[in-house]
Amino acid sequence: MKKSARASEKLLRLAVVGCGAIGSEAVRALVKKPLSRAYRLAGLCDLKLERARSLARLFHYPVPIHSDWRNVLDDADLVLESASGEVAGPLAEAVLARGGDVLVLSVGGLAGREGVLRRLAEKGGHLYIPSGAIGGLDAAQALALNGLKKVTLITRKPPLGFRGSPGAARLGLDLGRLKKEVRLFRGPAKEAVRLFPQNVNVASLLEWGVAAAAPIHVEIYATPGLRTNTHEIILEGRAGRIRIQVNNFPSQANPKTSRLASLSVIAMLRKISANVRIGT
Ligand SMILES: NC(=O)c1ccc[n+]([C@@H]2O[C@H](COP(=O)([O-])OP(=O)(O)OC[C@H]3O[C@@H](n4cnc5c(N)ncnc54)[C@H](O)[C@@H]3O)[C@@H](O)[C@H]2O)c1
Numbered sequence: 001m002k003k004s005a006r007a008s009e010k011l012l013r014l015a016v017v018g019c020g021a022i023g024s025e026a027v028r029a030l031v032k033k034p035l036s037r038a039y040r041l042a043g044l045c046d047l048k049l050e051r052a053r054s055l056a057r058l059f060h061y062p063v064p065i066h067s068d069w070r071n072v073l074d075d076a077d078l079v080l081e082s083a084s085g086e087v088a089g090p091l092a093e094a095v096l097a098r099g100g101d102v103l104v105l106s107v108g109g110l111a112g113r114e115g116v117l118r119r120l121a122e123k124g125g126h127l128y129i130p131s132g133a134i135g136g137l138d139a140a141q142a143l144a145l146n147g148l149k150k151v152t153l154i155t156r157k158p159p160l161g162f163r164g165s166p167g168a169a170r171l172g173l174d175l176g177r178l179k180k181e182v183r184l185f186r187g188p189a190k191e192a193v194r195l196f197p198q199n200v201n202v203a204s205l206l207e208w209g210v211a212a213a214a215p216i217h218v219e220i221y222a223t224p225g226l227r228t229n230t231h232e233i234i235l236e237g238r239a240g241r242i243r244i245q246v247n248n249f250p251s252q253a254n255p256k257t258s259r260l261a262s263l264s265v266i267a268m269l270r271k272i273s274a275n276v277r278i279g280t
Contacts, residue, residue: 012273013042015076017069017091018083019051021254022105025262026080026269027055035266038273043072046083070094077101078272080265085109085197092127096120103128103268105261107204108193114208130268133258134202134231136244137209138279143237148214150236153189153203156181157229159222161256167195168222181223189216196220201261202231210235229258 014030016023027044029035041059044052045066056063066072069091072079078101081088088109095102097120104110107129110117121127131137140151159175159182162168167185168175185192189203189211196203206216228247235242248258271277 011040012038013075013077014039014080014269015043015045015072015078016041016080016082017045017072017087018081018105019044019046019048019055020082021251021257022262022265023080023082024051024055024253025251026082026265028058029266029269031058035269035273039078039269042075042077045069045072073098073100078103080269081105082265089113092117093120096123096125096127099124101126101128103130103265103272105130105132105201105265107132107201107208108197110208111190111193111204128268128272129205129208130261130264132201132205132261132264133229133248134205134233134244134246135260136233136242137205139242140206140210140233140235140244143235143239143242144210144213146237146239148210148235148237150234151206151210151214151216152219152232152234153206153216154219154221154232154234155202155230156221156223156226158226159224161229161250162196162220162222165196167192167220170195173222175222178222178224181221183219183221185218185220187218189218192218192220206233 016027030039030041041063043064044056046052047067049067052065056065079095080103081091082105085106085108088104088106092102092104159178189207192203203218231246233244248260251257251259
């Protein structure tokens with residue numbers, strides 16, 4: 001067999017559902033090494049077909065495009081979901097039920113399906129959830145093995161980053177006119193995810209990572225004048241205390257999304273295909 005033929009057989013067939021800020025940055029990374037050596041783009045899906053079409057033009061081979069995510073499943077070994085919370089749950093279930101692998105960004109959309117998804121993944125597929133807009137999940141999970149006493153997540157964002165959230169709407173605030181910091185929420189992670197579905201994927205991430213070890217307490221603030229989306233995570237464990245602070249610049253394509261979230265997908269795609277893996 002020719003060396004090039006052997007190499008292409010090994011490529012993982014990746015489909016991307018959602019070609020917005022995160023999906024399009026991940027797709028652009030697939031054109032370049034090292035990801036171009038590990039993946040073949042097997043399909044692109046977006047309700048706005050033109051977004052998928054213009055990304056498909058970056059590749060020297062034909063990339064099928066779709067507006068319905070169900071149509072990408074047959075051709076992919078791994079499906080990247082970067083669309084919305086409504087898509088994430090049904091898509092992850094459908095992929096895992098077929099024994100495939102799925103990488104989910106809209107992690108808040110998986111709420112209530114943890115048990116089903118873990119059971120489906122045991123049949124042979126993989127559910128990958130990248131660290132998204134935060135870091136330190138590796139250390140948090142390691143600390144949790146020895147028992148956690150308390151986990152606190154404090155999120156601060158510029159007020160307009162909360163526009164459209166049911167949690168902000170119920171307070172009746174004019175987010176564009178806030179003069180000083182306002183606490184929008186204080187309570188358990190599950191409730192935060194329900195009230196701020198587009199903003200606290202981070203709370204969901206912690207739920208997946210460490211909630212089995214300790215309940216997660218969340219505080220959310222709208223902070224005028226803030227330029228970054230900031231997350232502070234404090235874990236009190238028996239083996240030590242971890243304090244993680246992330247100050248994220250917003251993505252230019254979508255200010256509600258942190259640039260780090262796109263980069264975390266690219267880092268995870270690298271890790272999935274790498275022979276050398278650093279961190280857990
Ligand atoms: N895990 C994290 O830390 C983290 C961080 C940021 C964003 N997110 C989540 O990732 C997702 C993508 O974020 P983004 O900034 O790229 O959003 P975006 O709005 O820029 O892009 C989403 C794209 O998905 C498409 N889309 C929506 N519904 C679809 C459907 N049913 N079928 C096909 N395409 C569909 C939209 O047309 C759009 O092009 C969002 O759900 C967001 O909440 C997660």
